[in-house]
Amino acid sequence: MSIGEMQACLARLYVDEPFRRLLHIEPEKALEEYGLTPDESAALQGIDRKMLEYFAASLRNKRKKRIQRAFPMTFKLDRVKIERYYRRYYQLHTARPHQLPHQDVMEFGAFMEESFAQADDLPPYAADLARYERLYYGAAFASESSEASGASPQGNGATEERAGRMDARPRVRNGVQVASFRYDVAAIERALEEGGNLDDLRCEPDVNYIVFRPATADSDARMMRVNAATKVVFDLCDGRRPVSEIMAQAQAILRADGLEEAIVATVDRLLALQVLILGGGTTPAVSAKRRAFGTGYSESM
Amino acid sequence: MSHSSHAVSSIPVLGSGLGYRRELKRAMFESRDAIDFVEIVADQFLSDPRQIEELEELCDVFAVIPHGVGLSIGSVTLDEEYLGAIKVVSDVTRSPYYSEHLAITRVPGIDIGHLSPIWFTEQVLQSTVDNVLRVQEVLDKPLVLENVAYLFDIPNASMKQTEFFGRLVESTGCGVLLDLTNLYTNSVNHHFDPLAFLDELPLERVVQIHLAGGYWANGVLIDGHCEPVEEGSWSLLETLAGRLRVKGSILEHDANFPAELSVLLEQVDRARRMISHRGTSLEAAQAQ
Numbered sequence: 113m114s115i116g117e118m119q120a121c122l123a124r125l126y127v128d129e130p131f132r133r134l135l136h137i138e139p140e141k142a143l144e145e146y147g148l149t150p151d152e153s154a155a156l157q158g159i160d161r162k163m164l165e166y167f168a169a170s171l172r173n174k175r176k177k178r179i180q181r182a183f184p185m186t187f188k189l190d191r192v193k194i195e196r197y198y199r200r201y202y203q204l205h206t207a208r209p210h211q212l213p214h215q216d217v218m219e220f221g222a223f224m225e226e227s228f229a230q231a232d233d234l235p236p237y238a239a240d241l242a243r244y245e246r247l248y249y250g251a252a253f254a255s256e257s258s259e260a261s262g263a264s265p266q267g268n269g270a271t272e273e274r275a276g277r278m279d280a281r282p283r284v285r286n287g288v289q290v291a292s293f294r295y296d297v298a299a300i301e302r303a304l305e306e307g308g309n310l311d312d313l314r315c316e317p318d319v320n321y322i323v324f325r326p327a328t329a330d331s332d333a334r335m336m337r338v339n340a341a342t343k344v345v346f347d348l349c350d351g352r353r354p355v356s357e358i359m360a361q362a363q364a365i366l367r368a369d370g371l372e373e374a375i376v377a378t379v380d381r382l383l384a385l386q387v388l389i390l391g392g393g394t395t396p397a398v399s400a401k402r403r404a405f406g407t408g409y410s411e412s413m
Numbered sequence: 414m415s416h417s418s419h420a421v422s423s424i425p426v427l428g429s430g431l432g433y434r435r436e437l438k439r440a441m442f443e444s445r446d447a448i449d450f451v452e453i454v455a456d457q458f459l460s461d462p463r464q465i466e467e468l469e470e471l472c473d474v475f476a477v478i479p480h481g482v483g484l485s486i487g488s489v490t491l492d493e494e495y496l497g498a499i500k501v502v503s504d505v506t507r508s509p510y511y512s513e514h515l516a517i518t519r520v521p522g523i524d525i526g527h528l529s530p531i532w533f534t535e536q537v538l539q540s541t542v543d544n545v546l547r548v549q550e551v552l553d554k555p556l557v558l559e560n561v562a563y564l565f566d567i568p569n570a571s572m573k574q575t576e577f578f579g580r581l582v583e584s585t586g587c588g589v590l591l592d593l594t595n596l597y598t599n600s601v602n603h604h605f606d607p608l609a610f611l612d613e614l615p616l617e618r619v620v621q622i623h624l625a626g627g628y629w630a631n632g633v634l635i636d637g638h639c640e641p642v643e644e645g646s647w648s649l650l651e652t653l654a655g656r657l658r659v660k661g662s663i664l665e666h667d668a669n670f671p672a673e674l675s676v677l678l679e680q681v682d683r684a685r686r687m688i689s690h691r692g693t694s695l696e697a698a699q700a701q
Contacts, residue, residue: 115534120521123523
């Protein structure tokens with residue numbers, strides 16, 4: 113009568129290492145959470161322990177492989193230490209039915225960022241690197257949304273759009289994010305890719321802004337570094353403000369006059385890069401604060 | 414629809430084919446004449462409408478059999494949402510059957526992440542029968558279930574896997590997808606005679622076979638789908654093809670993709686030759 117309990121217990125044995133250990137050390141304690149018959153309890157305790165561990169390790173490694181594809185540089189930081197964090201993540205975040213693979217990848221990235229931020233045994237840029245890879249993965253995944261891939265009427269021909277009209281209201285394309293990093297993560301990524309000595313890399317804290325853009329109809333997902341002034345313009349392009357207001361507010365924030373042409377040129381450049389699109393103001397614009405915390409991806413996935 | 418109308422016996426001969434993997438897409442389309450049919454992993458076509466377009470493109474060129482991994486037919490309850498999703502894929506393919514694994518992949522709150530063995534007991538048999546009947550009702554076609562590779566048995570079972578299969582197909586009319594490599598792998602890892610397994614299996618319900626190649630790790634043969642098919646699996650096909658007409662053979666290869674598809678096509682061709690020219694003593698015996 114308790115086959116559901118038996119299966120629930122089996123599945124937990126496969127994915128929960130402390131539970132497996134408890135079963136072998138103190139089986140009655142481990143199994144008291146489940147309503148099992150004596151036969152079922154005996155069957156669970158009779159499973160080949162070595163092969164059960166082998167199977168459990170294969171499940172853990174299979175999931176890691178999928179995650180590792182999204183975080184190749186993070187996993188290169190320190191194999192032993194990153195494995196330790198991965199195993200912690202694996203233990204704390206059991207894969208759930210209906211959880212899409214990309215959700216797992218994004219949760220892992222967030223976990224690593226938080227963990228690395230307080231880790232004193234990893235390089236100071238580790239959290240930035242994990243976030244960088246998470247945002248890039250998020251942009252690549254968001255490529256599957258219709259607007260991101262240029263399938264929407266607004267997205268088609270985006271390179272032809274211009275901000276010439278002062279009443280145009282540019283907004284950020286769905287799936288695009290801009291994030292600030294304390295370290296030059298692009299340089300760190302290059303160094304890791306080339307297998308260079310990271311100790312030689314000067315990693316001085318600074319402010320680096322990077323835009324993550326999903327793939328479009330005519331190009332792959334990409335990242336682009338932007339300067340602080342462009343970031344100001346970018347943040348003002350929320351689909352509600354017309355270009356005229358963006359110009360006025362950007363000049364106020366930057367405490368400079370005579371930037372009208374430069375600001376229009378910046379908006380045009382971002383339109384050409386398909387980071388912005390001209391759309392009516394119906395976009396649920398992601399606030400700069402939310403983007404900074406890296407949660408904007410959820411709206412486009 | 415009752416199971417009696419899900420005629421496994423009327424499933425046509427499909428020939429010898431290859432598991433569709435996106436990494437192989439271009440090469441497979443270029444070699445369409447060397448591939449009798451393809452098998453897709455249904456779960457890879459569930460998350461985006463554009464995957465259905467991809468599937469339709471595939472169906473324009475090949476006969477396509479959908480093969481799932483996430484149904485968890487051995488679980489106490491079926492995931493109706495998942496069932497609805499695979500129904501879409503199944504309908505697009507217009508396949509004569511839908512195949513899955515005789516396994517568990519999820520329980521409430523946990524996605525195991527891989528196929529895990531079921532416990533061969535009366536209770537599990539009954540819930541599996543109910544599940545198979547429900548799946549066949551929703552999909553409106555026969556379900557064909559595959560024997561899985563397993564690293565351990567769940568002890569104290571009340572019946573053998575072969576009896577479980579026999580009673581399951583008898584109660585539901587479903588078919589068997591006999592993965593010869595899984596059988597070979599299990600026989601090596603668990604030290605049993607694979608021919609005895611064939612003797613006990615309801616071979617008349619075998620609709621399709623799988624072949625693949627694995628590797629050794631720490632003294633265990635792993636069903637890795639990443640190497641050429643072992644001679645042990647070919648030998649089992651030789652035996653099987655002497656006993657029945659195998660309607661379809663699929664080569665599964667998921668990793669270590671060769672530079673040239675011909676490496677895989679040679680194995681597809683070998684299987685084709687073996688299942689095309691072998692005797693059908695079982696069918697002949699049944700006809701008498």
